[in-house]
Amino acid sequence: MVTVDYSLYLVTDSSLVPHDLTFLGQIEKALEGGVTLVQLREKDLDTGPFIELAYKVKALTRQFNVPLIINDRIDVALAIDADGVHIGQDDMPLTQARQLFGNDKIIGVSCNTIEEAQIAVHQGADYLGIGAVWNTATKKLTKKTLGIQGVQDILAAIPPIPNVVIGGIKLDNGKELLENTTGVSGLSIVSGIMAAPDAKKACKELLSMIRNYVVNPMTVQNEIVEYAIKAIEHIKTKSPLVHHMTNNVVINDNANATLAVGASPIMSTNDEEVNDIAKINGSMVLNMGTLSPKMAETMSMAMKSNHDLGHPIVFDPVGAAATEYRRVHTKKFLESGTVTVLKGNTGEILYIAERGGKSRGVDSVGGNGGEENAALAVKETAQKYNCIVAMTGEIDYVSDGHRVFAIENGDNLLACITGSGCMVSSIVGCFTAVNRDNYLYATIAAILLVTIASEKATKRSDVQGPGTFRSALIDELYNVSNKPSILEEYAKIREVKL
Known part of the structure; x- marks a missing residue:
């Protein structure tokens, strides 16, 4: 519609x-x-x-x-x-x-x-x-x-x-x-x-x-979609290197998703090459899904190296509320002042915002407490940590601490495969790597691409459930990014007024 x-x-x-x-x-x-x-x-x-x-x-x-x-x-x-x-x-x-x-x-x-x-x-x-x-x-x-x-x-x-x-x-x-x-x-x-x-x-x-x-919602949406189309073209033209330190479960999917939209992934957790990679990097994606003491130390090194060189850092606080160990490191990473985009699911962001937030392991459970609660969660967290905050869920919410946007795209099958949220973080890394003029719009554009690709994937005759959907999602990331005008037809974005 x-x-x-x-x-x-x-x-x-x-x-x-x-x-x-x-x-x-x-x-x-x-x-x-x-x-x-x-x-x-x-x-x-x-x-x-x-x-x-x-x-x-x-x-x-x-x-x-x-x-x-x-x-x-x-x-x-x-x-x-x-x-x-x-x-x-x-x-x-x-x-x-x-x-x-x-x-x-x-x-x-x-x-x-x-x-x-x-x-x-x-x-x-x-x-x-x-x-x-x-x-x-x-x-x-x-x-x-x-x-x-x-x-x-x-x-x-x-x-x-x-x-x-x-x-x-x-x-x-x-x-x-x-x-x-x-x-x-x-x-x-x-x-x-x-x-x-x-x-x-x-x-x-x-x-x-x-x-x-009354603000015309078409004006706001068209502005963001126009930005997203140009942002995708920048990725295709510049093919930025996106350095991932991600969890072992989703490494292959994250790498393939990154390639599908035209960027180049490197999946390294070797602390001896962190500084060298940072010198040629476009952005850094940090995902603490399989966090260990060694991984946490290497992630901190990578954050400092990339921040010193001015590269955007995307942080995915997987299971932020699940254990004391994760809670401590989530706080540590955020308080380092190096995070450009904080991207988490509903449970993770609400926990960080101290507005509820429930999880079972690394999965979010329960609702968002209503739109006002969700919008305030991303807005207040963005203000507190001076970064873009994106909360994915049935409706996705993104804020820079001043404005809040809701994205109402996406198919329910996204919640039926492991690592779909991690994939979003990878695509945010691709967009922010070469679209540094507006990290808010770049983040929205990334989420828009993934969610619309999911809608396209579900409509395919070869998709019969979560397994076939996973492969089709990679296909549609490739297809939509090669014909970004599709975003104009599917996008459902609105600004949330508080």
């Missing part, structure tokens, strides 16, 4: 169009004015005419690369291959709609209460339509209006999710709403656009106001 900009969401109503204008003309003018999403809502049309009209509206939205949502009618949405469908509380249940419509389409749900919103989030809605905020003449209301406080109460009771607020919204009260709420993704407008004598001008004014309060 593509990332959607919900900032200015038009809901159509043909009955509102001024007599001297046309329905399709209003939609076209609205698109010219910057509408970011269109919902075709025509309650009184029969199926045939609705489909005919939907095709015409789709042709317009495609010209402006804006998604088209169909209100209520899943049959119409399927018939024209719309981008999504919006359902109300009295329409088809969300779970059934998802079965019919598939996981690659957008499904929005109307919500008027905290309970309705929580159920919609739990069932997997892609966005919420929250309202009605104020009285509106475009729809007969059967429930109370929310007002600004009601909107804020709903948003405070649910995890962050894309949403639009609807109901009696104009330019002035929309501004008041955005000034006094946190977490609104956009405004849904009906009469303010459809009844406007100049829909293009109305949309420009609305969007200009909205942009003062």
Whole structure:
């Protein structure tokens, strides 16, 4: 599913169009004015005419690369291959709609209460339509209006999710709403656009106001993806040497993953050659999965040598909370002040951040404590140790101590093979080796490449389970890195506001 900009969401109503204008003309003018999403809502049309009209509206939205949502009618949405469908509380249940419509389409749900919103989030809605905020003449209301406080109460009771607020919204009260709420993704407008004598001008004014309060997620994502594509090209061009001191279980996979993206691995734990390798190194990857006293000493030497030469150091604190021995060395390595990127799983990073964190051996167990806890964990740890912190899990979180990003790519099979997290560390080493201008974006780019490669691998007909997935993952790291424009299609990145 593509990332959607919900900032200015038009809901159509043909009955509102001024007599001297046309329905399709209003939609076209609205698109010219910057509408970011269109919902075709025509309650009184029969199926045939609705489909005919939907095709015409789709042709317009495609010209402006804006998604088209169909209100209520899943049959119409399927018939024209719309981008999504919006359902109300009295329409088809969300779970059934998802079965019919598939996981690659957008499904929005109307919500008027905290309970309705929580159920919609739990069932997997892609966005919420929250309202009605104020009285509106475009729809007969059967429930109370929310007002600004009601909107804020709903948003405070649910995890962050894309949403639009609807109901009696104009330019002035929309501004008041955005000034006094946190977490609104956009405004849904009906009469303010459809009844406007100049829909293009109305949309420009609305969007200009909205942009003062709502960050377009597409802008952020596109910026990072553009960086990632160039970063991959740098790896291919420069083929940096990435020195690994990693655990014995994953040496072969880490080396192959490094080669697959165009870098050159060296897997040495010999303390007598640490300084010589550092002189020709691009980056250093340290993984304490099979830590021993000798390995710990050599790792400390490697960290100092590479730090003195200005090379980025990626530290993977495998099993950081599992034993006292690992806890002591995790702290020692981090307090050395040489780590550029700290990359760990959920249990490891939460433990380091003192925000929970449970593990069984080297595996993370339990959740992340919610998005706010996860985001604060990476942000606070990045500030404390002056490095980039990446926490991998069902959703990956990355921070430089100022900004926090969530990456929602990746397939569940990553958790079914040993060393997938270690592989991520290797790829972070590849990216940071030759993209030293922005270690935050380089780290996000590395995680993005691995997680999207995992999604591509799972779709292959030759993948039947974890064993075949492991081999396919290496293949897809190679394939995606040789065609990095694929990232534009798959990337799901958003900035987390705290």
